[in-house]
Amino acid sequence: MNAWGPEPLPDGTTRFRLWAPGTPQVVLDCDDTHLPMTPQDDGWHIADHSAPPGTRYRFHIGDTPVPDPASRRQHGGVHGWSIVPDHSHDWRVPEWRGRPWHEVVIMELHAGTLGGFSGVTQRLPVMAALGVTAIQLMPINAFAGDRGWGYDGVLPYAVHEAYGSPAELRALIDAAHELGLSVFLDVVYNHFGPDGNYLGLYADRFFHRDVATPWGGAVAVDEEPVARFFIDNALMWLRDYRFDGLRFDAVHAIDNPSFLDAMAAEIRAALPNRHVHLVLENEHNDADRLHAAAYDAQWNDDFHNVMHVLLTGETSAYYADFADRPAERLARALSQGFIYQGDPSPNQDGRPRGTPSGHLPPTRFVNFLQNHDQVGNRAMGERLTLLTDPAKLRAATALMLLAPNIPLLFMGEEEGSESPFFFFTDFHDDLADAVREGRRREFAKFPAFADPAARERIPDPNAPETFESSRPQPGPAAPSWTALYHQLLTVRRERIVPQLHDVRSLGAEATGDAAVTARWQLADGTILTMAIDLADHPAPLPTIAGQIFTIDGRFIAGIAR
Known part of the structure; x- marks a missing residue:
């Protein structure tokens, strides 16, 4: 081989x-x-x-x-x-084996906007003190130019030069492990970027040209050398850099469950004595991949989407799938994971999406209110701090951080940041023009950008100031937001996490147009109950025994027998 x-x-x-x-x-x-x-x-x-x-x-x-x-x-x-690489490194925490999955609270970071690997390293103590237990880096492999999200990478094994050296990356991971933080990496195995991908010149069999994806022909993972390319890449990050887990971007564009299963099995066999966590992004809501021997969890876009509808009232584009009876849909997300479990999707011409997920434990789902996609793929990159009422956002944050699902934060939200996070690239000449105009055309279907003059306001992804504006800055109410996150994560760590290794849903129900009550049985037999109301004029919340947290008359949680 x-x-x-x-x-x-x-x-x-x-x-x-x-x-x-x-x-x-x-x-x-x-x-x-x-x-x-x-x-x-x-x-x-x-x-x-x-x-x-x-x-x-x-x-x-x-x-x-x-x-x-x-x-x-x-x-x-x-x-x-x-x-030619040098993988030697004197690891300072060689005994580190990672954290169990149920302990994980993730902060998603973009290394470039934080000053590269050294800049991220400097921020680790603050994140650990907040109560975060894992960081997840957006892709750090080599892509064209200095600035970019990383999803247009073309050399999946190489550390991006603008972020720092392999030694600086290893130092970051060492520093995280010293603080008890796990480190995850977002990897892209479904496509390559448009600038610097030479594979088609000499290895046309690397792609199935007749299988269309948004980025061209699908990667031919049924070819042994192609499968080897990606599996060895995953093992490199986990072995040579001691990452604690991987998040696999948009595997629905790979559309080969056999490859996904084989990759997970080989990783598990190669690293049996470490807590290595494998997480999917998969628009197909494929519950069959989410069992203990394969993948630990999936990003649950359904939870985000219905929460976004409840928080902002936006119902255009893919939010249309969550506009009808959003409280009932939120109840389903809290009790069963996916909202779409084979149901017809209006946004996909009525085609069914998803498979049943109610049998899976809540920890198989990563929940979030914001991430790089959901902020950065907005035309103006707005965060929820600018899109919804602060009281509603506080309640939604409490629900996300105290529910038994694995929570994911996006850098800056813990400080109430109002900084945009834009889509940014560093392309040139004709490719730069195509990316800029393509992004503006993409938003032409939205009423706010139907007028060409309005589309001109969408920032040029290639402009340096678009990148500079995306560096997260503390918001005007940063101390109160940070205090809230710290309080919630302390409650989660002390009262909920010790009992999450064996948790099951006891159901959830809509109690109003924007109100839900949900219950879970924890490992010790106690019942965790939460109620939330995101209406403009919330009704009185129910009385809940064993109260552990309440906020603004919009959220309450309790644990009792």
Whole structure:
């Protein structure tokens, strides 16, 4: 079985490999040496050469120099030289095994807006003190330019140069583990970005050109070298950098459950003595993937979407699926996980979406009120602090942080940030024009941007100021928001988390147009009850025994036998 990327050999040389089926000759360009590689019957090309860590190399396909698609480090961007890696690191917390899943409270971060890996490292003590137990980095692999969300990456193995070195990333993870924080990474295995992806030049079999996705032909994970490319990438982040888990972006665009199952099984077998957590983003609401032997959880967009409708009144685009009877839909999300469990989706031309999920424990679902997608994919990048009443948002925050589901925060919300989070890129020339105009066309269907002059107000994703504006700043009421998050996470840690290893729903019901009461049985047999009312004029909340938290007459929670 061939592996991707440079491999040190016992004799001190390095073996270089490239899968280039159909390509008659590949040349290894290693510093000043040009070495023809030996083609194999299975499409691989191999060459052994003296190349210690730090050596620059690349491949030539005809007259075109290309980086190693499994480059661990780049010099000069995604069109530049690949670097033979040095994975040695004196880990300060070698005994770290991670945290059990039910203890996890996630903060999603964008490393670039926080000053790179060193900037994130400086913020870790504050997040740990708040009560966060895990951070999740948006993609950090190499993409074109300096600025970007990371979902247009083209070199999945290489750490993005603008964020820092592999050593700085390892230092970040070490510092997090010293504070008891797990570290998760968002990885993108469903597509490559438009600038710097050379795979199609020499490995057309890497893609199924006849299977359309929003980004072009689907990745051909049924090809063994392609499956190996992604599975080995996952293992690299978990082994070489000691990440504690991965969030797999938009696996519905991979649409190959067999590959997903095989990848999870191999990861579990390779790392049996660590708490490694695997989380999906999957618009198909596929409950079959969410069992203990496969994936720990899925991002529950259904919970976010119905909460957004209740908080803001917005019902356009995909929110239309949650506009009718939102309180009943929230009750279903709290009691059963997915709202759409095979139900017809009006936003998808009435096609059914999802599978039954009521048998799964609440901890199989990651709930959030905001994340990079739901803020950044708004035309003006507004956060909920600017879209809803503060009292409603406080109540919704309490529900998210005290419910038995795994909560996810988005950087800045714990400080009531009013800073936008925009979609930003660092493309140039025709590609920059296409991205800017494409984004403006995307919002033309919304009434607020039907007029071309209104669309001109949408920030240019490629402008440096769009990126700079997305750095989270504390809001005007930051101290009160931070105090609320700290109080809620303290209650969660002390009263709820110790009993979450065995929790089951006892049902939920709508008690008004925007009001819900939900109950769960915890591991010790006690009953956790919560009631929330997000109406403009809330009715009196029910009396709940064993009160542990109440806020603004809109939310109450209690634990009692």
